[in-house]
Amino acid sequence: MNNKFISKQDAAKLINNGDTICTVGMTLTSAAESILSAIEQRFLSEGTPNQLTLVHAAGQCNRIRGNQHFAHEGMVKRIIGSHWGLAPRWMQMINDNQVEAYCLPQGQMVHLYGAMAAGLPGRLSKVGLGTFIDPDLEGGRMNAKTLVLPPLVEKVNFKGEEWLWYPEIPLDVVVIRGTHADSKGNLTTDEEAMALEVLHAVLAAKRFGAKVIAQVKYCVEEGTLHPKRVTVPASFIDHIVVCDNPEEDHRQSSSWFFDPTLCGDIRTPIQQTTPLPLDIRKLIGRIACRYLYENCVINLGTGIPNDVIGSIIQEENATKRVDITVESGIWGGVQAGGIDFGIGRNLSAMISHQDQMLYYNGAGVDITYMGAGEMDASGHVNATLLGNICPGAGGFIDITQNARHVVFCSTFTAKGLDIRCENGQLNIVREGDIRKLVNQVRQISWNADVARNINQTMHFVTERAVFTLGGKTPVLVEIAPGIDLERDILAHMDFVPEISPDLKVMSSSLFEEAPFGLVSYL
Numbered sequence: 241m242n243n244k245f246i247s248k249q250d251a252a253k254l255i256n257n258g259d260t261i262c263t264v265g266m267t268l269t270s271a272a273e274s275i276l277s278a279i280e281q282r283f284l285s286e287g288t289p290n291q292l293t294l295v296h297a298a299g300q301c302n303r304i305r306g307n308q309h310f311a312h313e314g315m316v317k318r319i320i321g322s323h324w325g326l327a328p329r330w331m332q333m334i335n336d337n338q339v340e341a342y343c344l345p346q347g348q349m350v351h352l353y354g355a356m357a358a359g360l361p362g363r364l365s366k367v368g369l370g371t372f373i374d375p376d377l378e379g380g381r382m383n384a385k386t387l388v389l390p391p392l393v394e395k396v397n398f399k400g401e402e403w404l405w406y407p408e409i410p411l412d413v414v415v416i417r418g419t420h421a422d423s424k425g426n427l428t429t430d431e432e433a434m435a436l437e438v439l440h441a442v443l444a445a446k447r448f449g450a451k452v453i454a455q456v457k458y459c460v461e462e463g464t465l466h467p468k469r470v471t472v473p474a475s476f477i478d479h480i481v482v483c484d485n486p487e488e489d490h491r492q493s494s495s496w497f498f499d500p501t502l503c504g505d506i507r508t509p510i511q512q513t514t515p516l517p518l519d520i521r522k523l524i525g526r527i528a529c530r531y532l533y534e535n536c537v538i539n540l541g542t543g544i545p546n547d548v549i550g551s552i553i554q555e556e557n558a559t560k561r562v563d564i565t566v567e568s569g570i571w572g573g574v575q576a577g578g579i580d581f582g583i584g585r586n587l588s589a590m591i592s593h594q595d596q597m598l599y600y601n602g603a604g605v606d607i608t609y610m611g612a613g614e615m616d617a618s619g620h621v622n623a624t625l626l627g628n629i630c631p632g633a634g635g636f637i638d639i640t641q642n643a644r645h646v647v648f649c650s651t652f653t654a655k656g657l658d659i660r661c662e663n664g665q666l667n668i669v670r671e672g673d674i675r676k677l678v679n680q681v682r683q684i685s686w687n688a689d690v691a692r693n694i695n696q697t698m699h700f701v702t703e704r705a706v707f708t709l710g711g712k713t714p715v716l717v718e719i720a721p722g723i724d725l726e727r728d729i730l731a732h733m734d735f736v737p738e739i740s741p742d743l744k745v746m747s748s749s750l751f752e753e754a755p756f757g758l759v760s761y762l
Contacts, residue, residue, distance in 0.1 A: 244477065246479050258289075262295040263307055263414075264296075264417070268300070269432065269493045269568075270416075270434060270436055273306075274490070276307065287314075290314050292310070295411070297593070298593070298634065299322065299324060303326050303327070307321075307330070311327065311329035311330050313333065319339055319341050321342075322349055323633065335629075341381070343624070346633065346638060347567075347635055348365055350597055351365070356411075357443030361408050365403065367637055368404045372685065373404065375404075376395060412448070412450050413453065414441050417432070417455045417490070418438070419432060419457050420458045422461060422465050426470045428465055431498060431503050433493055433496075434568045437592060452472075455483055458482070493579075493583050502583050502585060507586050513551065518661050521548050524649050524703050528647050529553065535562070536606040540566055540575065541634075545609035552758070561759065563588075567593070567597065567600070570582065573585050601642055607647060608647065611648070612676075613650070613676065615678075616679060616680050620688050623686070625682050641686070645698070647699045650702055652677070652729075654672045654673070656672050657670065657671065665722030665751060666722045671732065710738045715738040718746050
């Protein structure tokens with residue numbers, strides 16, 4: 241075995257004070273737990289490495305592990321990432337101004353790795369214009385500590401059009417994870433549940449002469465790996481740590497140590513799962529599913545969409561009618577949710593994170609289903625700054641700005657809302673304490689004016705009302721049966737929407753336990 245193979249403790253010693261370190265993973269999938277936790281332990285015992293800049297394209301936590309190992313005041317000076325919704329300690333540190341925090345769109349970050357690898361000084365994109373990423377607004381700066389600093393993103397004019405310039409981020413260390421490394425150092429990702437942006441990040445590291453440290457599950461003899469299975473050639477990897485406790489520190493995801501269906505090694509007969517109970521989340525998903533059409537390609541965002549839309553499609557026997565994708569790069573199959581967002585069983589395809597984002601940014605998906613926190617009188621939507629919680633953008637901005645049809649899925653109010661579906665009607669048992677239809681959103685995650693300029697279709701779907709994008713303000717187009725327009729809708733909004741002259745009452749079948757007949761809408 242060559243001298244690339246080192247202990248996790250020795251790997252931790254390779255990180256210097258002030259380094260810019262890039263980690264690759266999504267949720268807990270492909271997180272190099274052995275290395276990340278060893279770096280944390282070194283900081284806690286020695287106070288070093290400190291004043292790091294942490295760069296990560298996707299959220300990399302399950303509320304406990306992942307890049308939360310770096311969430312200590314003084315360990316990281318600056319974080320540049322896309323999402324912290326499953327990283328409570330990071331959100332708290334950002335809210336408490338204990339770290340300089342920049343949020344960049346997830347797709348732009350993985351594309352930036354490719355641009356950096358190619359020797360380019362940055363990347364031009366229209367993604368983020370008109371949102372909180374735009375330097376005319378907040379420039380992606382997520383707290384007061386960061387707002388006094390210059391934005392990372394610049395607005396530039398190129399050939400008479402406005403663009404955002406995402407500049408290169410010179411790297412010192414990149415930490416990746418794979419399945420096998422042969423004795424020379426060639427690395428596979430065979431058992432990983434996502435393809436991710438592993439090679440792109442490694443090539444970006446090499447551009448800057450950065451160290452590449454890999455965690456693997458197995459060491460095998462040189463020459464035993466099929467060349468097509470090699471994700472990263474040995475020449476690009478400097479150090480390799482073989483995980484000493486893979487059941488804890490090299491899991492496919494938070495919930496599974498290893499399941500061959502998650503990496504595509506086997507397919508199992510599709511079992512008809514037990515239908516989800518008809519709660520408020522499923523009800524919103526049902527209402528939203530009516531916009532599906534035959535052979536459409538859809539994206540499912542985290543939260544209500546990913547947790548219920550796929551299950552509803554399966555329950556309604558429509559899985560062969562649509563193509564489901566998730567930003568991690570998976571196509572088809574049965575999606576996992578919650579802390580395991582981004583993986584699935586019995587997939588039809590698994591492409592790289594970067595390639596998936598190229599599709600979302602370029603051609604654009606037919607329909608994207610996304611969660612939302614607020615919508616305002618102009619139609620702008622906030623999904624990235626909710627009270628004192630700053631989950632960030634993830635792939636939200638990349639996907640919603642380029643999709644043909646955006647369907648936001650949200651409860652009408654929050655905190656304490658309780659509903660019942662009875663006899664084909666909706667009954668509001670208790671109203672929520674927090675309004676989500678507000679005069680002005682706290683942060684613009686999706687800009688309604690940008691959508692109007694490109695004639696994008698939008699629906700804001702709640703359990704009791706559906707709005708679409710009007711010329712100046714949202715238009716109420718549907719209400720649930722059993723709901724009173726004045727008492728249950730207008731009385732709980734901070735603005736007065738336009739009321740469609742063709743205001744409809746939703747079908748009562750949506751509010752009954754039995755399947756509602758989705759295929760009839762396709």
